[in-house]
Amino acid sequence: MKARVTITLKNGVLDPQGKAIHHALEVLGFGGVNDVRAGKMIELDLADGTTDAEIEDMCRKLLANTVIENFRIERI
C-alpha cells in the first residue's frame, strides 16, 4: 500500500524558489505564467492497515513544517 504526500508552502508565505522558476520560464519565452509555487512530493510504501491518522501524524511530526507548509495525503 502506498501513499503520496504533497507538501506546499502556505498561501502568503514567500516562495523564492517558485519566483526563480517563474523568472526562468519567462526568460525561456513562456508567456502567460501568472505564478509558480514549488513544493515537494514524498511517496510512502506502507504496511497494510496503516491508518490515515498515522500518516497525518507522520506529516505533522516530520514530513511537513506546519508553521510554513500545508500537506495533502493521497492513497495510490
Place this chain on the structure above:
Amino acid sequence: MKTAVIVFPGSNCDRDLAVAFEQATGQAPHMVWHQETSLPDGIDLIGVPGGFSYGDYLRSGAMAAQSPVMRAVSDAAADGRYVLGICNGFQVLTESGLLPGALMRNAGISFVCRDVKLTVANTQSAFTNLYDAGEEISIPVAHHDGNYFADIATLDRLEGEGRVAFRYAEEVNGSARNIAGILNEGGNVLGMMPHPERCSEDAHGRLDGKRIFDALAKSA
C-alpha cells in the same frame, strides 16, 4: 561552568564553538554525539552548532530535531539550562519547537556568506547583557536558509516580550522584521543565524561575538 556541544552528522562549526566555549569558561566542553540519549550531569550550557546536519535533507534542521539527543536538550532547556543555537543550530531549535517560527530559503535565493551589521535589540538577557542598548556590531553569516518567518501574532509577541535579541541592520535574507536572533519565553534559549564563534578571538580580526560567550560564562 560545564558546557556541551552537540555534534550531528554534517555539523561543521562544532569545533569552533567548542573553542569559544573553552576560552570563555576555561573548561573544554563535552562533545555529545547526536545518538546519545542523555547529556553529562551538571551541564549549564548547551551549544547547537552550525553546519549542514543530515545534509539539510527534507528541511534544514528537520532531521536533527528528531535525533535522540534533542529530547535531552529539550528537557535541559525546560529545566532552565542555557541553550545556544547558531545558524543550523537555530534551524534545529525552531524545527524541534524550542523556538517559534521557521527559517526559510533566503529571499534572494543565494547563499549569503559575509559580515553583516546587527543591532542588539535586547541587552538584558543572559546571552546579550554585555552589549550596550542599541549597539551596532558586525558578525559573519553563512547560510542559505536564514529567512526568518513567523505569523504576525507570533512576531508581535516576540517583539512585545523583548525576545528579539538581534536584528539585521541591513538587508540580508528577507527575514521578517529583520530578525537575526530570538529568545524563548524563559530567556534561556537563544537561536541566531550569525556566527559569533567566528569573531571571538584576536586572530579572527574582531571580537564582536565574544561577549555572548563571556556573558554566559559569568551567569552560571
